[in-house]
Amino acid sequence: MEHVEAVVIGGGQSGLTAAHALAQKGLKPVVLEASDQAAGSWPHYYDSLTLFSPARFSALPGMPFGGNPDRYPHRDEVVTYLTAYADRLQADLRTGRRVTAIRADGGGFTVEVEGEGRLSARVVVAASGSFGRPHRPDLPGLKTFAGQVLHAADYRGPAPFAGQRVVVVGAGNSAVQIAAELALESRTSLATRAPVKFARQHLLGKDLHFWLTRSGLDTAPLGRLLKTPPAPPVLDDGRYRAALTTDTPDHRPMFTRLTDDRVTWADGTTERLDALILATGYRPHLPYLAGLDGALNPAGHPRHRGGASSAHPGLEFVGL
Incomplete structure (x- = not known):
């Protein structure tokens, strides 16, 4: 058993920021990242993804993003930035370490690591995000649909779908972005349950994030409400x-049913469908907390108030 002051589970942007904050408070955190690099889910996003916020508003504490502060960084730029941030971090960062379970242990926690033994800590920060748990809604006929079905988490680019009939499900940023680029290569529809809502990215020549920051609307508690409508x-x-x-x-x-290799639309018409892409979001990915009594609700979501566990003092959540 290795005894440490704090354990951060996940080496993505939230985990790295949490480790930075702990170090600023004089603690010596150990960051456990399951993959071979500290870049979170960013290396796995689709090829054309760019940030929705300019570089100046996308930096983590203590390290500017670099380059033109008003540009919108590409996915690969974010990966490079995060790995550089991790290299400068005043924390014990360990890659290739997958946490399998957390147990309550006399006012602290025992953290079990696959193939690596155990650590004990009085503070544990769950920062494993949600990319590992893509949400796949139970759409009528989905389980028996004969065409290709993939989640946005598995989508990389439009080339494999050239000339095909494709439907993208979802009304968020990723759904609209993916559908728009697919439409240049294939016959694509965007299917939604409600109208797509747009927000202007620029107002009076400035990015929306500039106005949210200048007005103070980007701060808690009102900021949290604006970010999670x-x-x-x-x-x-x-x-x-x-x-x-x-x-x-x-x-x-939204279509009413999938049957074999066909889709039935709300107006009753049917047509052949080659591929269905679900841009339907994610859920918190916290399987290592399943055995920690009261940490999660029946849906697997953390029980917390403002990021602090409601059941276990010292257990914290970031990146939700």
């Missing part, structure tokens, strides 16, 4: 609204 709007510089207006992709109400 029931249906977050799609941040748009005009291109995605224009794409839907010109039917590239076309936007339709």
Whole structure:
């Protein structure tokens, strides 16, 4: 048993920031990252992904993003930035360490690591995010649909779908982005249960994040409400609204059923479908807390108040 002051589970942007904050308070955190690099889920996102916030608003504490502060960094730039941040971090960062379970242990916790033994700590920060648990809604006929089905987590680019009939499900940023680029290579529809809501990315020549910061609306508690509305709007510089207006992709109400290799639309029409892409979000990925009594609710979501566990003092959540 190795005894440490604090354990952070997950070496993505939330975990690295948590480790930085702990170090600033004089603690010596150990960061356990399951993959071989500290970049979180970013290396696995689709090829064309860019941030929705400018570089100046995307930096982690203690290290500017670098380059033009008003640009929107690409996925690969974020990976490079995060790995550089991890190299400078005043913490014991251990990659290839997958946490399998956490047990309560006399006012602290025992952290079990696959193939590596155990650590004990009085503080544990769960920062494993949600990418490992993509949400796949139980759509009518989905289980027996004969076409290709994948989640946005598995999507990389439009080339494999060239010339195919594709439907993207979802009304968020990723759904609209993916559908718009697919529509350039294939016959694509965006299917949603409600209208797509757009928010202007620029106001009076400045990015939306500038105005949220300048006005103070980006701070708690009002900021938390603005960041987690029931249906977050799609941040748009005009291109995605224009794409839907010109039917590239076309936007339709949610289909009613999938049957064999066909889709049935709300108006009763049916057609053959090659592929279905679910841009339907994620859920907290916390399997190592399943055996910690009261830490999670029946749906696997953490029981917490402001990031602090409601059941176990010293257990914290970030990146939710």
